[in-house]
Each structure stands twice: as structure tokens, then as C-alpha cells.
Amino acid sequence: MRSFPLSERASTLEVHTYACAVRTALRRGKVFLGADRLLGLRLPAGAWIDAYKDATETILKSVGLDRYAITSLAAAPRPGEADASDAIYTIRYRAAVIVLIQDGATVPMELEVGLDDIVDVPPVNPRHLVTAAKSSVALDMPLEVARKLVVHPARTLFLALRPGRSLGVVLEKLEATKEVKFEKPKPWEPRLEDLEGYGDAKQWALDLIVDLNDWRQDRIRWDDVSSGLLLSGPPGTGKTMFAAAVARSCGANFIAASSAQWQSKGHLGDMLRAMRRSFREAELDGPTILLIDEIDSLGDRGSFSGHNAEYNTEVVNAMLELLDGSAARSGVVVIGATNYPHKVDPALRRPGRLDRHSALELPDLETRAQIVKLHLAPQQIAAEDLRTVATATVGRSGADLKQYVADAKRKARRQTRPVEAADILALVPAVRLLEGEERRIACIHESGHAVVGLELSVAEINALVVVKRSVSGQSTQGYVQWQIPPTGFRNRQTYLDKLAMLLGGIAAEKVFFGGHFDGAGGFVGSDLQLATDLATVMVAAFGMGDTMAYTHAPTPELLQRLRENDTDVRQQVERVLSDQLARACEIVNGNRAGIDRLVAALEKREVISGSEVQAIVAGNPISVPKATGSPT
DSSP states (O other): OOOOOOOOOOHHHHHHHHHHHHHHHHHHGGGSSSSSOEEEEOOOOTHHHHHOOOOOOOOHHHTOOOOOOEEEEEEOTTOOOOHHHHHHHHHOOOOOOEEEOOOOOOOOOHHHHHHEEEEEOOOOHHHHHHHHHHHHHOOOOOOOHHHHHHTTTHHHHHOOOOOOOOOHHHHHHHHHTTTOOOOOOSOOOOGGGGGOOOOHHHHHHHHHHHHHHHHTTTOOOGGGGGEEEEOOOTTTOOOOHHHHHHHHHOEEEEEEHHHHHTTOOOOOOHHHHHHHHHHHHHHHHHHEEEEETTTGOOGGGGGOOOOTTHHHHHHHHHHHHHHGGGGGGEEEEEEESSOGGSSSSSGGGGGTTTTTTEEEOOOOHHHHHHHHHHHHTTOOHHHHHHHHHHTTTTTOOOOHHHHHHHHHHHHHHHHOOOOOOOHTTTTTEEEEEEHHHHHHHHHHHHHEEEEHHHHTTOOEEEEEOOOOOEEETTOSEEEEEEEEOSSSSOOOHHHHHHHHTTTTTHHHHHHHHOOOGGSSSSSTTTTHHHHHHHHHHHHHSSSSSSOOOOOOSHHHHHHHHHHHOOOHHHHHHHHHHHHHHHHHHHHHHHHHHHHHHHHHHHHSEEEEHHHHHHHHHTTOOOOOHHHHHHHO
16 A cells, blocks of 8 residues: 655644534534524534534634634433533523534533524544545545545544554554454345345336446436335335345445334424434435335324324424425435335325335245345255245245244254255244135135126236145235226226226125135235225215215225214215125126136146136137146
8 A cells, every 4th residue: 555644743634534524514503604603513422522622613713703612511421410501601691602512411401492403513434534634734545545444433543643654554553453343244234236026126226326326426416316215015025124235235324214213212303303313414424325114104194183193294294394305415315114105195205205116025936035045145955945945935025034044044053064944944834735625715716806807807817826825824825917007087987897806706705605705804905905995985085976075085094984984985885895796796607607617727727827817718728738836
């Protein structure tokens, strides 16, 4: 490494480095705008107050603001012992004051209400060090060297940066010292390129890598970067892991936050400050991937009621303000994660905010195999064993797979042997075959959906699926995969046809067995829940019921509340569902022979293509392969 001797006191470099960070905080605190301010500066963890005081004085004198008094508030050795009397006295009698607040110090109420604002001073970053080295000691410090230096505690760093000592020697000393604290490495920290699945979310992230690189090179403006994504999916599908992997692949910082984390800070004012602090930290050290987990817990303003409505509205409005306009958060890419996208306030998803939505699904067979392989590394198992494990874990999330592999590896370590497929399979809930009468019920149910949908031309069928294996906790044994053409206008008959299709499974069970089973209802996402909500929307929102009226109920919870509280709406919904079920039963009765043929084919296979379904129902079966693998 080239030698870059230092020729002046290290303390000068230290003060100038802190001054770069303090200058940013003073600018955010509006000190340079002319009017006198009472401003608190919250220092980074481990900061030396005296050095930051020198840095603050240096800046204020350089811009002619030496009228400012500088005082401090240190963290107390024990709760309740902090002495804020000097700071409170100073802001009481002086018009222009800077209060340096040590990390961990509790700000008393008297001081908090007296200050105009409290601003966080960012920790030392590589660019601060490069700028300070050039301005204070005329040293052109390479940015890559600065990045290696700032991972060390600031006070240790500036003790090592002695006059006449080359940067190579400084690095050697810092890396050898016992004081250096590195984050404990995680067992597996994948990059985006390592992850399987994720669909259009992965493509969005790959485009983001290119955009951030172009932005760093000043080839594009920040408002040309797609800087907001809403990521939804069932628990365990790897939303947090995805966001962290995106940050690693982009060479960006990663900050994880959540509504619960912000709310734990205290009352409404504390929560809003915590939200703004997360965004400020992300911007100060950008580019940053800021993950907001469980963003649905912020709520939808359309559903707020009761004594908490004003509180919740303030929180959503604050989030809108923080997201609004990509230029206002330059360098900050926000990923909102949720299990319930319908609970997210629609305004959060408008252009310039979280305007991209990617819905994640549970991993399919090939993706499960890749996930298991990645978590087994550097150990591996035979390809046929890997496929067996992937098949046995149908319906399981990526988080489930990670846990199975970790537990299996732990067992193998204790027995001082390599991990085996049997170790993983022993941890997976039992897989039972879906056969006999149970499989026949599932085949008839799905065939009912298919036949009613085809009869009413609701959509084209891509595939008809009934799996041969059922796993504990898996609510669905089969499904029809529809290809629904986009359309701009849908009338009442269109919605009635879709309702009949949704109730086609229940209709088939009633026709073939004299009654229906509980698999068509009882949970969110079931046929009955989807049909009931669709009928409610028709009646109460689209004016397609007995009365021409509109009721705002954009979520399943509000639709349920509407049915509970409005007898007329509930009765209209029941009539619509009853009529369409009768209609579906009539269609099934007229196509019993076609359903019998479909069921016979499904009992032998798991997947039938859409073209085959139409041919079988019409009585013109085409030549098909004997069996296919599981689609799941």
C-alpha cells in the first residue's frame, strides 16, 4: 500500500471529521438559516462529548455564529441520576444554544419542551474521513481505505492515526488490536443472486442494482430510481431475508424497522420521532434499503373508528409525509413487508411511494430443493434424496425449511457424522397420501369449479390440480388455475357468473353426495369467504343489489362488520349466494358425465392441462401422459 504520512496533530483530523457529521446535523436543525435556535444534538454511540464540542465550536465560528452557547447532557451511570441543570439553565437565559446529548442520556421533560428540536448526529462514515483528511492535513485518503478505517471505534481510530504514520501501518495496528469489534457473522447471509424464487420481486431488485449504480455515477437522478416496493406473502416466505439480500447485492446499508418497534418508544410524539429517525438514519448513510416490517399494522384510514382513530390517522399521515416524493428521501429505498396487503392504506401505494407490489407465494418443488441445498452448504446430499426432501415439504415456507435443515445439522454434529436426508425427513410433519374417498371428494370439488367456469365462460383454464399428498396444516388439496383476461368494464352478470364458479365446488359436492363438506369454508381464502365478500361488494359498493347505494368497506374485516350491522345487506348477500349456488347445481347436474370423466382422470394424475379439461368434459379425451410430478 502506498504511504500517506500525516504531518499534523491527529486531534485536528479527529475534530474535522466530527465536524463533517455535526455540520449535517446543524443544517437539519436549521441553525444556518439565521434565526436563533435552541437545538439538541444527539451524539452517536460511543461519542466523546469534548471532541464533539470542539467540532461544534469550529463550525459555528467558521460561519460567524459564535454567539451560540454550547452545553451538554451526559448519560447517567444509573437511571434517574442525570444532571440536566446546566443545559436547562442555559436554554432558559440564552437565545441561541446547542445542547450536546450523549447517547443513552434521558432528556428530561423541561429540556425537551424548551428545545426547538433534537437532531441526530450521524456516526462517522468514510466520506467524512476523506473530507476531513483533505481539509485538515492535506491528505488525499482513498475512499476504500476510509471504508476499512471507519469500521473501528472512533476513539481507537484517531489514536492510531498518528503524525508520520502511514495508512498501511494504521490499518495493521487497528486490525491487530483486541478492541476492534466486528459483528458476529451470521450462519448464512445470502445475496440476491443466491435466492431462488421471488418472481417479479427479484426482477425489480435486479433492476434496482443497475439503477443504484447509475445513480452513484450521476447518470440518472434519484427520482428515476424505483425506490418503493410493497412485498406481501404468507409468514415464512422470506420477506426480511429478501430485503437484506437486496441491500448486500446493491452494496447498500440495511435498516430494519417496524410499527411495533416505533410504538414501543412511548406516546404518539415518541413514535413519530422514532419513525422520522429511521428515515434520517437511512438518508444520512445512504444508499440504504429501509425495511418496514408488518407495515399493515399502521392501518388503513378508511377503517379507523373509536377513540384511537385520531392517533392512527396521525401515524399514517406521518408515513405518507416520509414516503412522499422520491427526491425527499434521496438514497433511501423503502420495502414495506406485510402478510395482509389489503390492510395497507391505499395512499401508501400511490406513485412515488410503495407503488410496486409483489406477492410472494410458498416455494414450489424446485425452489424448495434449492432452498434446502443452500442451507445444507457446504454439506450436500444426493440429488434423489434432495428431491425426496423437497417433495415431503410441500406447503412449507422457506423459514420452515431453514429450521428443518438447521435442526438436522445440529443432530448430525452431535453424532459427529455428515447430515443425511433422513435427519431432515424425521423433522417434517408426516405426509399422508390423499386417496380413496377423500381424494374422490377433492376431485369432484375441483371438477365442479372447472365445469361451471367453462359453462359460463368465466375464464380459460390453464390447469386443474389435485395433489396426491396432504401435509399437516395445508388447507388446500387442489385448485383450478384460471387465466382471466383483463377487462375494463364488468356488469352484474359478470359478477354473478364468477360467484357461480366460486360456488361450483360446493355445488358438485351437493349433487354427488347430497350435501357439502367443510373444506369449502371456515378460513380466509376459502371459496365461501371469497364468494361472500364478492356478493357483499356487489350489493353494498357497486349498486348491483336491490338498492342503488354505495358503502365504503374496502377490507374483508369491514365487509364482515357491514354484514353484521346491516340486516338488509346481509339478507341481500344471502339471496345472491343462494341463487348462484342453485344455478351452479343446475350446471353440474347437466354435466355429470363430463365431471365423472374428469374425476376418473384426476384420480390417476395430479395435473390436467386446460385443453385436456375441455376435451374430457366434451367427451373427446386426447392422449395424455400417464403421470406427472407434483406441481407443488
